[in-house]
Amino acid sequence: MSGRILHRAMKSKRETNTRFRLVLTLGLAVILPALTLIYVNFQHVKSIQRDKKIESLIHRDLQYLLSISAKKINGKAYKLTEEARKSFPTDTDSDDEKRRKFDLILSKSPWFAHAFLYDPKTGIVVQSRQANDKEIGEVGKMYSGWFSLEGPILCEQLRKKSKPIMWFAGESDRPGGAVYATTAIFSFPELHLDRPVIGGVSFDPGYLKQTFFPQLLEESISQKFNDDEGEGVTEQSHELIEHQDQRLALMIFPADALKAEPDRPLVTSDGWGSGKPEVFYKLDDPFRGLALGVKFQGTTAEAISRRWVLQSFLILGVLSVLMIGGLVLTYRSVNRQVAFARLKSDFVSNVSHELRTPLALIRLYAETLELGRIGTEAKKHEYYSIIRKESERLTALINNILDFSRIEAGRKEYDFRETDIAELVRNTLDTYRYQIEQQGFLLEEQIDPEIPKVRVDREAIARALVNLVNNALKYSDNEKFLGVRLYRDNAVLKLEVSDRGIGIERNEQSRIFEKFYRTCDPLVHNTKGSGLGLSLVKHITHAHGGEVEVESAPGRGSKFTLSLPLTQQPNTTGVA
Ligand code: ADP
Numbered sequence: 298m299s300g301r302i303l304h305r306a307m308k309s310k311r312e313t314n315t316r317f318r319l320v321l322t323l324g325l326a327v328i329l330p331a332l333t334l335i336y337v338n339f340q341h342v343k344s345i346q347r348d349k350k351i352e353s354l355i356h357r358d359l360q361y362l363l364s365i366s367a368k369k370i371n372g373k374a375y376k377l378t379e380e381a382r383k384s385f386p387t388d389t390d391s392d393d394e395k396r397r398k399f400d401l402i403l404s405k406s407p408w409f410a411h412a413f414l415y416d417p418k419t420g421i422v423v424q425s426r427q428a429n430d431k432e433i434g435e436v437g438k439m440y441s442g443w444f445s446l447e448g449p450i451l452c453e454q455l456r457k458k459s460k461p462i463m464w465f466a467g468e469s470d471r472p473g474g475a476v477y478a479t480t481a482i483f484s485f486p487e488l489h490l491d492r493p494v495i496g497g498v499s500f501d502p503g504y505l506k507q508t509f510f511p512q513l514l515e516e517s518i519s520q521k522f523n524d525d526e527g528e529g530v531t532e533q534s535h536e537l538i539e540h541q542d543q544r545l546a547l548m549i550f551p552a553d554a555l556k557a558e559p560d561r562p563l564v565t566s567d568g569w570g571s572g573k574p575e576v577f578y579k580l581d582d583p584f585r586g587l588a589l590g591v592k593f594q595g596t597t598a599e600a601i602s603r604r605w606v607l608q609s610f611l612i613l614g615v616l617s618v619l620m621i622g623g624l625v626l627t628y629r630s631v632n633r634q635v636a637f638a639r640l641k642s643d644f645v646s647n648v649s650h651e652l653r654t655p656l657a658l659i660r661l662y663a664e665t666l667e668l669g670r671i672g673t674e675a676k677k678h679e680y681y682s683i684i685r686k687e688s689e690r691l692t693a694l695i696n697n698i699l700d701f702s703r704i705e706a707g708r709k710e711y712d713f714r715e716t717d718i719a720e721l722v723r724n725t726l727d728t729y730r731y732q733i734e735q736q737g738f739l740l741e742e743q744i745d746p747e748i749p750k751v752r753v754d755r756e757a758i759a760r761a762l763v764n765l766v767n768n769a770l771k772y773s774d775n776e777k778f779l780g781v782r783l784y785r786d787n788a789v790l791k792l793e794v795s796d797r798g799i800g801i802e803r804n805e806q807s808r809i810f811e812k813f814y815r816t817c818d819p820l821v822h823n824t825k826g827s828g829l830g831l832s833l834v835k836h837i838t839h840a841h842g843g844e845v846e847v848e849s850a851p852g853r854g855s856k857f858t859l860s861l862p863l864t865q866q867p868n869t870t871g872v873a
Contacts, residue, residue, distance in 0.1 A: 319631045331620050335613055342609040351602035356576050363578035363589045366517035374583040377408060378462055378481040381498050388416045388494045399424030408509055410501035415444040416494045448493035455484040464583040476502035477563060479583050506564055514547045514566040544594040552579050552588040568594040640813035644827055651694055651825045655687035701829045704836050711754040711840050719748045722783050725759045729766055743782040751863060757837045764830035765794035765857050771824045773798030790861040797854035806847050810835045
């Protein structure tokens with residue numbers, strides 16, 4: 298017996314080692330790298346949050362967007378001016394001819410307020426879309442005064458520029474309030490240097506405010522980063538702005554208002570609402586003095602960044618939880634596998650032990666009888682009965698194993714026939730009566746003779762009963778009592794097998810029906826068994842459309858009850 302205990306202690310140590318090794322491998326191969334990855338990512342997101350990296354990335358992209366928009370706005374003004382310059386009158390045209398050509402330009406180009414040409418020889422010709430003669434006269438006087446003084450210097454400066462256009466922009470007071478206007482002047486490089494002829498066009502402040510700027514702002518927003526010039530935008534923040542699906546709003550405002558009132562706009566795109574720009578960009582010629590501002594509609598870079606950080610933390614949190622869940626599941630499954638492996642090896646050693654003992658006894662008694670040394674008939678009879686009992690035990694065990702293997706392979710079939718179950722139970726008990734009484738058990742039978750016939754598999758039901766009776770005999774120590782009851786409870790047939798033996802702990806009561814499972818009670822370990830009996834009982838009852846239950850208390854005994862329906866057609870296949 299001490300050998301058995303030692304063997305068990307060694308086995309459980311080996312098991313702990315296997316489990317430890319599996320958990321260690323799992324930890325090193327999966328958990329450690331995954332945890333490191335999550336930790337590094339966590340720190341990374343934290344550093345992004347701390348250094349406001351998302352905000353600065355968004356700001357950089359917005360700055361880039363503004364620089365592209367500014368380029369577009371400026372380019373457009375240059376383009377319109379250059380087109381006008383191409384159809385400008387020449388110094389050889391008469392004043393009337395000049396006026397006619399100016400009228401043509403102004404009618405085709407609603408963005409210009411007036412056009413003029415100054416020639417030191419013939420003076421200035423000004424043509425305007427709206428102004429009256431008096432105003433035109435004043436404008437003409439102003440230009441000719443200016444150009445007569447500075448014309449040659451201006452021409453020289455213009456010749457040096459790659460685009461021979463100079464811009465004079467600013468706010469001027471008008472009766473309706475301050476307006477922003479810009480004027481382009483240009484020279485004619487084909488003329489000789491001593492002929493400082495200067496032409497020019499003025500942009501209409503009303504057109505700029507109502508049409509020119511709003512159109513360009515909308516264009517810039519709708520194109521966002523999709524144009525060719527947007528190539529330089531960093532992928533990540535590009536995605537950020539696009540992904541967040543945040544609409545942008547742009548505005549143009551006087552640059553000198555940057556510090557004082559950056560929210561005093563000249564023009565705003567749709568959806569600006571109110572508030573200050575998130576990022577701004579000062580415009581150069583031709584719209585010097587103005588600045589472009591941008592912001593998100595209904596949110597800020599800070600809010601976007603906060604949401605991104607929150608989302609990242611959330612994802613990391615979910616990942617961690619999933620990983621811990623996975624770890625727990627894997628650990629439990631490893632544990633179950635290890636326990637199952639133990640059950641299997643226990644099973645093999647139990648079964649071989651169980652086979653060996655009756656065989657050895659049969660051989661011993663048969664040999665003794667063969668030698669003819671037994672004198673009394675009574676002794677002989679005792680030996681014969683031992684041989685019979687042991688071979689019965691052997692048959693029962695082999696039947697259990699065969700049934701079990703058929704069930705495992707899904708091949709177990711039942712043969713249901715009309716059966717007088719009361720007679721079946723009585724007969725089965727009769728076979729065991731002698732053995733029961735010889736072991737000193739008090740057998741109490743209560744079999745209701747009125748039970749109607751039912752369709753059952755005789756052999757299977759008898760085997761279930763034998764297993765339950767055997768268990769009652771095996772697991773009783775002090776009080777040797779066996780009770781078998783068969784009765785009808787409405788439409789259910791009940792078969793009860795009770796004992797006053799060692800009983801079963803509550804937490805083990807559901808597990809005893811699992812294959813190979815044996816309880817931890819020392820008496821159980823010192824008793825031979827395969828752990829298959831109850832799993833067979835369960836399978837057989839389920840195949841008959843019934844249930845098996847156990848009521849038990851440690852030290853007080855157990856009661857197993859099979860409930861079989863009287864009416865329901867049973868399951869004819871082996872799969873229960
Ligand atoms: P075996 O008896 O071969 O070990 P079983 O499947 O018949 O296998 O039973 C499983 C376990 O349930 C037993 O090992 C024992 O621990 C427990 N058990 C079964 N019947 C009884 C009973 N009548 N009293 C106490 N324990 C029992």
